[in-house]
Amino acid sequence: MNNRNIVVEGRNLCKTFITERGKVEALYEVSFDVFEKEFVAFVGPSGCGKTTALRIVGGMLEETSGKVKIKGKPVKESLQNIGVVFQQANLLPWRTVSANVILPLEILNINTPENQKRGRELIKMVGLEKYEKLFPSELSGGMQQRVAIARALVHNPDIMLMDEPFGALDAITREAMNLEILRIWKETGKTVVFVTHSITEAVLLSDRVFVMTPSPGQITEVITIDLPRPREVEMLTTSKFLDFEAKIRSLIKKYYAILL
Amino acid sequence: MKEDILSVPTVKPPFLVRLKRGVRKNPEYILSPLILILLLLFTEYLFKYLNVPTWIIPRPSIILKALVKNFIIIYLPEVKLTLIELLVGYALGVVFGIALAAIISQYHVLEKIVTPYILLIAVTPMIVLVPLLILWLGFSISVRIIVVFVASFPPVMMNSITGYSNVGELRLDLMKSLGASQWQTFSKVKFLSGLPTTFTGVTLAAIISLITVVGAEFLGGSFGLGYLIIYYSSLLQTPMVFGAIVILVIVGISFYLGISWLKNRIVRWTE
Numbered sequence: 001m002n003n004r005n006i007v008v009e010g011r012n013l014c015k016t017f018i019t020e021r022g023k024v025e026a027l028y029e030v031s032f033d034v035f036e037k038e039f040v041a042f043v044g045p046s047g048c049g050k051t052t053a054l055r056i057v058g059g060m061l062e063e064t065s066g067k068v069k070i071k072g073k074p075v076k077e078s079l080q081n082i083g084v085v086f087q088q089a090n091l092l093p094w095r096t097v098s099a100n101v102i103l104p105l106e107i108l109n110i111n112t113p114e115n116q117k118r119g120r121e122l123i124k125m126v127g128l129e130k131y132e133k134l135f136p137s138e139l140s141g142g143m144q145q146r147v148a149i150a151r152a153l154v155h156n157p158d159i160m161l162m163d164e165p166f167g168a169l170d171a172i173t174r175e176a177m178n179l180e181i182l183r184i185w186k187e188t189g190k191t192v193v194f195v196t197h198s199i200t201e202a203v204l205l206s207d208r209v210f211v212m213t214p215s216p217g218q219i220t221e222v223i224t225i226d227l228p229r230p231r232e233v234e235m236l237t238t239s240k241f242l243d244f245e246a247k248i249r250s251l252i253k254k255y256y257a258i259l260l
Numbered sequence: 261m262k263e264d265i266l267s268v269p270t271v272k273p274p275f276l277v278r279l280k281r282g283v284r285k286n287p288e289y290i291l292s293p294l295i296l297i298l299l300l301l302f303t304e305y306l307f308k309y310l311n312v313p314t315w316i317i318p319r320p321s322i323i324l325k326a327l328v329k330n331f332i333i334i335y336l337p338e339v340k341l342t343l344i345e346l347l348v349g350y351a352l353g354v355v356f357g358i359a360l361a362a363i364i365s366q367y368h369v370l371e372k373i374v375t376p377y378i379l380l381i382a383v384t385p386m387i388v389l390v391p392l393l394i395l396w397l398g399f400s401i402s403v404r405i406i407v408v409f410v411a412s413f414p415p416v417m418m419n420s421i422t423g424y425s426n427v428g429e430l431r432l433d434l435m436k437s438l439g440a441s442q443w444q445t446f447s448k449v450k451f452l453s454g455l456p457t458t459f460t461g462v463t464l465a466a467i468i469s470l471i472t473v474v475g476a477e478f479l480g481g482s483f484g485l486g487y488l489i490i491y492y493s494s495l496l497q498t499p500m501v502f503g504a505i506v507i508l509v510i511v512g513i514s515f516y517l518g519i520s521w522l523k524n525r526i527v528r529w530t531e
Contacts, residue, residue: 060436079439090430093529094452106448107438137530161437 049217349408423454
């Protein structure tokens, strides 16, 4: 594992928010590496800074101190190499499915016929080729999130950031989407950084899980999930799977009190 | 598409049956105009019965007669002028209001600094400028265009700013994650996210513009529908006054409906 290329490198990241209740240390001295083609998940209770970390990696938020490098370059110079999938689908309601998918091409000024073709292929890959001309409000939650995945990949980035992408979906759709994202990850060979508060989801999807705990937001432990691939839902009930879940749960458990 | 198994070749039902169904489905299409007709008939016969003098309140039939007889020669030229004042001033106001809102909402600090001034121009009835404008520019059509413009841009600007500053955080994050420029963020996300709110201001401005244009015509210059109202009431030709009022009502309703139609054409999405 260690001889693989580092794609995302976070070093001593700190982020302090000033709120009405005083200073909040959302991130405190957080360091991590993500390797090429790896699937990693940040997991932790609300307020542990996992979304903050992802927003810094994606150039949506400035760190207070520390630094992030994407393939050795600062985030601001690497935005074209990153695709983001948000909580809820975050589609623009006045754009059709295909117009939503090509939005990054317009912003990045790479709206070439060739890239548009990849847009159509991605829509096909997520199984929505019949729905290209529909508006987001005409789609189900799962379909909307698949459009968002196609949008995150349209400019062909190496890294895909996913911020609790399936949090708004019902449990069964969520399970189906988990398998779908594994298929897409395998097919496209991207590096995925995934944020979730679902321990099960983190274990099912990831090569490594970064367990985060709040106040201050820190990575307490990195757990390598050596379950075989391809992952299947049947694994959810195997003893090895349950052991991983139990281990993560025990790390987070002592923070239950501050959540209430 | 597969044919529906249960579909039976339909025969168009007779007109009366369709009418009955239509009335049951949308009774307001029949009942609303019916109320108007009944009201007009009632006043017609009431005023006739009470012998109300025409110079105080003319009967509907007399108003209609005055309106039809004088429409082409007396009313139409003035309607044209009023419409030009209204539409030119309003169009300029809408464009200017949106442009100003776009600039102000770019910078949070600027928005905070100008907020009291926005309130100031929003609450000032711009009609107060008319005597001054007449002093500077004489009794010209430009006075009215300017005053309609000045009255119509504040509501458009205020509502647009509200719309632009309430764009969801996630949408802005999406643009940031792609390194979008300020112009890209405005044109592709903020402008359209704010459009329903902008239209609230655009509709409000339409109502204010109509009030303002007639008020400005009351105050000076010898043309426009407002002028006709002042002129004919000074001659006690009340049917002619009511004729002008009827036209103003029709202009106002068409203006409002036109904007609603435009809004429904443009804002077709649901959030």
